[in-house]
């Protein structure tokens with residue numbers, strides 16, 4: 001984690017919140033590196049949690065406001081959620097019905113919400129599209145009708161993924177079209193995550209215009225946004241070392257000391273090919289080197305890159321943009337060793353904040 005890059009992102013996020021007069025909180029599912037929470041807390045008032053563990057981490061390590069949303073609250077965890085959160089959003093009318101009698105009047109300090117399905121998205125990868133037919137995420141307007149259920153004060157939607165402000169604008173138009181009557185009865189709306197505000201091509205001025213236009217139409221609403229990836233976008237690296245290289249059917253196969261599957265699973269799930277500093281992807285006809293991981297999964301590789309002088313045992317490769325959706329998704333598959341986690345501080349000091357032990361691997365098993 002490069003602290004100066006994180007501060008750059010935080011400064012931009014805070015300036016958007018201030019200028020557009022919206023609340024921006026951080027989604028822990030995308031980035032939960034709690035050693036930098038005290039720094040992030042200086043810029044944003046809180047976090048959003050998607051499980052009881054994240055809610056506890058948020059309350060204990062981040063402080064400030066904790067917002068909760070999960071596709072289902074478990075019977076024996078709901079009281080704990082109430083202890084940690086100031087906002088709790090239900091995913092379905094069934095979930096609301098199940099817990100409605102437990103929204104007791106002494107809960108005045110908690111705002112309850114309902115996740116809605118805007119039935120509009122510009123996300124083309126099904127894995128990240130909550131509006132696909134048959135989606136389990138959020139209530140459709142045809143099922144909700146025009147009346148906000150008793151005890152609910154706000155709505156939440158999430159249908160963007162690494163999206164720009166124009167996708168948000170179109171989504172808000174869909175939300176207004178389907179849920180105008182509901183919005184008039186709410187006191188707050190949460191626009192979810194997927195706003196890649198800190199990406200270099202993101203049109204921040206347009207975002208502020210979109211938010212101000214929406215607020216002018218619904219001046220009674222508090223507007224909340226909960227990006228995750230945008231906070232840690234391009235703020236850090238995964239440093240790896242080549243352990244072996246050899247020819248495999250004319251392709252140079254490389255085995256690293258990290259695993260794509262265990263340490264950067266989104267590269268396989270999304271899928272996407274990460275940038276390696278100073279290295280280009282192989283073009284047609286060029287010599288190719290396939291960067292593979294240390295696990296025995298055949299598909300544990302990221303793609304074919306071009307090294308004009310070949311790659312050698314002992315070379316270091318630095319994967320770029322390895323903060324969001326990496327640490328939070330890692331696994332101990334194959335019992336692989338996990339990289340240390342370190343912060344490169346603004347005073348140029350490198351602090352190792354975490355090293356992994358055998359006990360942590362064993363502790364996940366029984």
Ligand SMILES: Cc1ncc(COP(=O)(O)O)c(C=O)c1O
Nearest residue numbers: 027030158193194195227228229
């Ligand atoms: C409900 C909800 N809020 C916020 C986020 C954070 O999205 P991102 O990290 O893409 O900004 C997600 C991501 O899946 C989500 O499901």
